[in-house]
Amino acid sequence: MMAVIFVFAAASDEGPVVPDASPRHIVIVLVDALRADHLGCYGYTRNTSPFIDTLAADSVLFERAYSQSSFTVESTLSLFSGMYPSSNPWGGGQYANTNPEVKDLAQLLAAGGYHTAYFSTNPTLDYTALHKSFDEHAFLAKTFDKKSQSLKLTEKALNFMKEHTGRSTFMYLHYVSPHTPYTPPDEYYLRFAPEVYPEPLDAIDDVRAHLDTLLAEGFGPGEARFEDLMLRYDAEIAQDDDAIKALFEGLKALGTLEDTLLVFVADHGEEFLEHGSVEHAWSLFSESIHVPLLFWMPKRLAPARIATPVALVDLLPSLLELAGLPPAQHAVDGAPLFQRENDAWVPKPKEKPIIAELLNPVRNVVRAVVEGEYLYIAAPKWLTLEERVSVSQHIADARSETLRGLRPSPHPWGPLQYEALFNRKKDPAEKENILEVLPELRDRMHDILNALRERCPDQVPDPVKIVRIPNVITHDIRMFLEEKGYLKPESTPEEQAVETEETLRSLGYF
Known part of the structure; x- marks a missing residue:
């Protein structure tokens, strides 16, 4: 999923008053399933993102931003809480939800004087209680529609801004076009190909559910059906790029961009057989968790490219600080990405290990640690290709049977079925497992995860x-x-x- 965050603010006539030096409006725009390396500003050669690339040229761009999960619900709840999935007793697994004991980003901004709104085209996130943290909300899609609702979402956002131009506002907008099933309009497909492929595979029913058979037939890079699948994904990125451009132009017409902080980010990436899987929420390799992250606020943030690894959990403390509001009262795993120097905000993220977690017992249970140039993967549950296909073909039954204890569910900190260590600088494709070559670094990664385990509460039971x-x-x-x-x-x-x-x-x- 790809996510984009826009931040705007205005003084309110009632309730708390937003500090004068704060941005007038805050808007989070999240575009689902967008991997960073499929954007031009992150080096992609296909022109999927002309508007976002233009935006990036005037932004603070974080080259190595990582999501906290490859599953939307876990990742987005981490963004709003500033906590890793395991740090939040409600934050992990298929049924992850908001923590009723913790004020999230929307609630903290509301307490600081912002009128808040949540508009989404992602039906998965709508099952959580996240929308209850906002003053207003609307769900614009009940399924992952084959017809994009992105322009409808943009229109909803602009109407909200028209109604509240005199108030400080915070919007969270969840765009979903690059998510499966990858069904772009022909006009976007034809930007990248002379004609539309005549026999496309359905990303879920054909590819995910029969991946073993397809691989045996030669499905993969260079093969027509595979290339069509990725092209459709790219075309939907281009479609949302246009929807975000329309949002930006509409906000400009309303006169709300003068004191605007825009943050563009994704909740997770997408897999295209780099490590044997498709879609997302199966692993935590870089294609699944390396996401775009831009902060756009030209009056206060000078353009820059920052190579230090950062995380989605850093957004809560960063946005609160940029908004001039007190930090969260609960313990967070993130840290502010900016420091105040000579009356200006300067990007200075702290060097720290970053943890991602996929705690979905129906699929895989995996943790990743990013530290420096290294990526470490540790999985208490790691399905084979044949097992992934079987789960995909019977996903509803698998969820029900796992919840009821009829399928084995691994302990989230149990023995590892898969473990790997990669040097991303020397091996950006993450193909050479150097775990046994660097035992001291392996032990360091164990210590990082053990420290997380020791401080984390037990997860609330799925029932x-x-x-x-x-x-x-x-x-x-x-x-x-x-x-x-x-x-x-x-x-x-x-x-x-x-x-x-x-x-x-x-x-x-x-």
């Missing part, structure tokens, strides 16, 4: 998390939840919310 997501409770799951005492028979969503809190208190999570 408790899912009670807060009534939209995904099927009949068989409901029967299981009632049998185990997590739900009362025929309880309403309002009663479920009360039951959830009671269950959490009994388990010691409050």
Whole structure:
């Protein structure tokens, strides 16, 4: 998923007042499943992102930004909480959710005087309680539509700004076009090819669910069906590039760009067989977690390219500081990316290890550490190709059976099934596992993850998390939840919310 963040602010007539030196409006625009290396400003040769590239020339661009997961919900909740998935007892797994005990970025900005809004075309994130942190929200898609809703999202954002030009505002906009199923309009496809490929494969039903068969047939780089798949992905990036351009031009017409901070970021990347998988939420190699990150605020931030590795968890402390607001009261894993020097903001991120986590027992359970030029991967669960295909073909059953304990679920800190270490400077494709060559560095990575484990709380059980997501409770799951005492028979969503809190208190999570 790709994410873009725009920040804007204005003084309010009621409630808290945003500091005078702060940006007048804050807008987060997240475009789903966008990998950094498919943008021109990050070196891509195909012209997928002409507007974003223009924006980047006037921005602080972080060359090595990493998401905290390759799964949208885990990653986005980390962005809003400033916490790694394991640091948040609600933050990991298929049913990850907001932490009711912690104020997230939207709530902290609201407390600082911003009127907040959340508009999304991603149905997965809409199942969480994130939207409840905002003053206004709208879900613009119930499925991953084959027809992009990006322009509709842009229109919604601009209408919001028209209605609130006299207030300090914070918008979170979640664009989703580059996400599967990769179905761009022909006009975008034909930017990169003389004609539309006549027999495209469906990214989910054909490719993910039958990848073993396709690979045996020669599917891969250079093969027509594979090249078409990637071209469709690129064409959807171009489609969202136009939608973001329309957003920017609309905000300019409204006169809101003078005191605007724009942050452009992605929640995760996308896999195209670099390490044997497609789509996302299977691994934490760089194609899955290396994301674009730009800060655009020409009046206060001079353009620069920063090579220091940074993370999505750094956004919460950075945005609060740039907005002139107090830091979060809860412990965060991120750190501010800017320092105040001679009355100006200067990008000076701290050198630190960065951790990413995929805690999805239905798929894989993996952690990654980025430190300096090295990427370390450690997986307590690591499916084979055949196992990934089987899960993909029966994904709904796999989720239900895992939740009910009918499929084995690994301990999130259990023995490793896969472990690897790569030097990205010498081996940018991450093909040469040097784990045994550098035992001291391997032990260093173990120490980093052990330190995380020691300070992290236990995760709230999935049956408790899912009670807060009534939209995904099927009949068989409901029967299981009632049998185990997590739900009362025929309880309403309002009663479920009360039951959830009671269950959490009994388990010691409050």
